Amino acid sequence: MSRTLLIIPLIGLLLADAGSASAATLAETIDAALTLAEQTPRVTATRREADAIRTQAGSLVAQDPALRVKYLSDQLTEGGGATEWEAMVDLPLWLPGQRGARQDVAGAIGSQAGALERLLRWEMAGRVRQAAWELAFAEGRLRQAEIALETARALEATVAKRTNAGELARVDLLTARQETLGREVDLQSAQIESRQALETYRHLTGEERLPESLAESPPPASPAPELPPDHPLLVDSDGALARARAERKQVGVDRRGHPILSLGGKRAQAMRGEDALDSLQIEVSLPFGLASQSAPALASAERTYTERITELHRVRLEAEHTLTTAEVERLGAAEALGVAERRHALAQDALRLMRRAFDLGETDLAELLRAEERARIASMDLELRRLEQGRALARLNQALGVIPE
Numbered sequence: 001m002s003r004t005l006l007i008i009p010l011i012g013l014l015l016a017d018a019g020s021a022s023a024a025t026l027a028e029t030i031d032a033a034l035t036l037a038e039q040t041p042r043v044t045a046t047r048r049e050a051d052a053i054r055t056q057a058g059s060l061v062a063q064d065p066a067l068r069v070k071y072l073s074d075q076l077t078e079g080g081g082a083t084e085w086e087a088m089v090d091l092p093l094w095l096p097g098q099r100g101a102r103q104d105v106a107g108a109i110g111s112q113a114g115a116l117e118r119l120l121r122w123e124m125a126g127r128v129r130q131a132a133w134e135l136a137f138a139e140g141r142l143r144q145a146e147i148a149l150e151t152a153r154a155l156e157a158t159v160a161k162r163t164n165a166g167e168l169a170r171v172d173l174l175t176a177r178q179e180t181l182g183r184e185v186d187l188q189s190a191q192i193e194s195r196q197a198l199e200t201y202r203h204l205t206g207e208e209r210l211p212e213s214l215a216e217s218p219p220p221a222s223p224a225p226e227l228p229p230d231h232p233l234l235v236d237s238d239g240a241l242a243r244a245r246a247e248r249k250q251v252g253v254d255r256r257g258h259p260i261l262s263l264g265g266k267r268a269q270a271m272r273g274e275d276a277l278d279s280l281q282i283e284v285s286l287p288f289g290l291a292s293q294s295a296p297a298l299a300s301a302e303r304t305y306t307e308r309i310t311e312l313h314r315v316r317l318e319a320e321h322t323l324t325t326a327e328v329e330r331l332g333a334a335e336a337l338g339v340a341e342r343r344h345a346l347a348q349d350a351l352r353l354m355r356r357a358f359d360l361g362e363t364d365l366a367e368l369l370r371a372e373e374r375a376r377i378a379s380m381d382l383e384l385r386r387l388e389q390g391r392a393l394a395r396l397n398q399a400l401g402v403i404p405e
Contacts, residue, residue, distance in 0.1 A: 026128070026211040027404040033124050033205040043117045050109035057102035062258040063092035081272020088264030095258065101250040105147065108246040112239035115232070118403070122232035126398045131201045132210055138190070138197035139210075140387050144380045145190040149183040151372065156180045172365045179369055213267040215390055216397050216404070225327055231401035233319050237312040244308040248301040255294035257287030274343060319399070326392070326399040333385070333392040339379070340385040347371075347378035 024032065034040070072084035123194035159176040162168045202208060219225060227234070269276040353372035357363040 007139040024211055025209055025404070026132075026214065028218075029205050029207055029211050030121065030128050030404060031134070032127050032207060033128050034121060036204070036206050037124065039120045039124070042120070043113050046109060046113035046116055050106045050113060053102055053109065054106035057099045057106065061091050062094045062098065065092070066090040068262070082268075082270055084266065084268040086264065086266045086281070088262045088283065090285075091261045091263070092258040093261055095253070095256055097253040098250075098258075101246070101253045104246040105243065105299075106248055108239065108243040112236075112243055112361040115235045115239040119232040122340070122398075122401060122403050125403050128205060129394045129398055131197075131204050131390075132214055132335070133387070133394060135194075135197040135201045136214060136390070137384065137387055138194040140383045141380070142187075142190040143195045144376075144383050145187040147379070148376050149187050151376075152176075152180040152183040152404040155368075155372065167361070168365070173192070175365055175369070179372075212316055214394070214400075216394055218393055219396065219400055219402070225323055225396070225400060227316070227320050227323055228401055231319060232403070233315050233401070234312070237308070237315045241305070241308040241312055244301070244305040248298075248305045251294070251297050251301040255291075255298065256289035259287070321398040323396075326396040329393040330396050333388045337382075337385040337389055340382045344382040347375040351375040 029338055066089070067087075068088040068090060070084075070086040072082075072086075074080055074082045156173075156176040156179070159168060159173050163170060163173045198208075201210075260283075262281070264281050264284070266279045268279075269275050350373045351374075353362060354368050358365070358368045
């Protein structure tokens with residue numbers, strides 16, 4: 001018991017110190033969690049990929065140029081001193097549509113980077129919401145455990161006074177003390193649960209306190225919430241589909257390959273001692289673009305595109321199911337709160353009557369303790385049902401793709 005007496009003031013001091021600092025908003029907490037998770041490089045890398053493809057599409061040549069050098073001599077055969085030098089620069093050229101296809105791919109990847117950034121924030125918002133409400137529930141249980149312990153101690157003091165006055169038997173005092181010890185055990189369990197929830201929350205966000213307000217604005221009233229078209233999951237899947245479509249188009253226009261323009265010169269000497277002849281050379285190489293050679297790449301691009309369509313359909317179904325579940329949970333939480341409020345009111349009325357009867361000697365301690373237990377359970381249930389209202393709304397907003405700003 002003495003250990004508990006030390007723990008409770010210590011918790012009070014910690015809460016007082018935490019209250020002296022300004023709490024972050026929910027949006028700021030999400031920002032802090034994203035910083036800890038180091039997700040920004042993923043978005044940056046995607047944007048750099050788009051910039052690289054856009055730079056390639058703006059190049060004068062379709063691929064890396066190449067230098068070809070050729071030397072001919074009859075030194076090992078005729079020995080007449082005939083030599084020939086040839087140097088050519090190969091320049092791969094763009095065919096119509098190839099630049100545009102790459103620009104489309106770059107645009108799709110750039111849009112995908114923006115969608116990824118929003119998706120990461122939405123996912124982190126869900127994790128922060130979950131951890132914050134778990135901590136809120138733990139703190140709610142801790143508050144109720146502290147109230148229950150205070151009530152048990154007050155009852156123990158009353159019983160002790162009446163026992164000393166000879167109004168109650170010694171066994172009643174022992175029963176009251178046992179009840180107090182039971183409430184101390186409950187408080188210790190609640191303290192451990194609260195510390196564990198706080199550690200989980202701190203590990204995720206780096207914050208020591210809950211956001212200044214966990215209450216979120218409800219969505220506009222409607223018969224049945226619908227999945228918004230800008231839901232982060234849908235936008236991300238749409239971006240992946242748009243990229244697959246653009247890459248499929250690129251593979252289609254690239255199947256013809258790239259013509260190669262070769263520019264260079266040649267210096268030839270027919271015999272030793274004669275003057276060398278210099279000439280300019282221009283060559284053009286046109287690939288055939290056989291369907292059999294490009295078929296694997298085309299098939300692979302088509303498969304990826306089909307997979308993205310299937311993935312978008314799956315994501316939409318899962319998001320709709322999550323939204324429906326969240327709405328049912330919110331409605332159920334509202335109904336449960338109404339029941340908990342009525343139960344709490346009845347339990348408090350019954351407890352007041354039982355306390356009055358106990359003070360007048362009309363009932364025994366056992367009956368009063370049972371009424372105290374029913375009231376304690378009703379108070380705990382009411383506390384949790386009120387918290388459940390906020391958590392259910394947060395889950396509904398998460399299912400709707402709402403990101404705190």
